Amino acid sequence: MGTDLFTFGEALSVFISSDTDSVMSATKYERVTAGAEVNVAVALSRLGLKAQFFSRFGNDQLGSVMLADIEAEGVDTSLVKRVDSFTGAMVRNSGKSQAVEISYLRKGSAASTIEPADILDSYISSAKWLHTTGITCAISQSGEKTVKHALKTARELGVKASFDLNIRRKLWSESQASATLAPIAENVELLIGGEDEFKVVFGDSDAKRVLAQMNKRGCKIAVMTKGDQVMRYSIDGQYDEITPPKVVAVDPVGSGDAFTGGSIAGLLSGLAPSDALKQGSICGALVASMFGDWTGMPTGSAGLISDELSKKV
Incomplete structure (x- = not known):
């Protein structure tokens, strides 16, 4: 049976301080499951499409409860592998009164052992x-190597693909990120990155210029985000902008993935690219308006949010 979206990466158990807004003083934490790729999969599932997520999880209770969380959202995890390593985690404060500060527990994790042989052609086809x-x-x-393999396979099979620059500075240096990501960010249907990420990878944050360059690199739809500020994009050389809906931001973590998921769902549903990006911006705003990566993600049908919700936002 076919699926609408296939994605893979590392899902994390996120432990968020609940009694104070600082890990330094907190003694109580809430646990949620999150991760860029799985967030996107959940977004598509919430919008009524079929999403499949692959990763490697440890043979531990943390891995088991995370898989239960993901499956509860309707995401297909049947391809997941369990291995003899630990499942990754993140510890952070809530960010309600202080800037979000993150500590990762993921070096050498189960998901970090993902390899190209894990991604069969049939998963993508x-x-x-x-x-x-x-x-x-x-x-x-x-x-x-797995990302490069998957994108190459998708091109060969004629399957549309997206790539989110998604730089995590606690995982590597900006120079490492640039050297690795610049060659990958080409020949995809949808390329997404924040203004600062384009600056790091391509040395340029001038929206019109760098997005036009991305179109020339084979990225049909290139998007530059900037939190809740004006989003710039270029589709086949045609530049335009979208002002995201204004909401009271409660927890911006995960809103970028909601934008990506909402946009992909819109494109798969047949929306014009600009309308798909508008849907994505609504999804991103709704997630930012509530606490948690998935909490505010709207539901929908056949990849679309309701007209009523769209007009309300």
């Missing part, structure tokens, strides 16, 4: 869309 990110490239050399 049975999907309408492949989504990948720079985070998988950052967690290990085998992860980087």
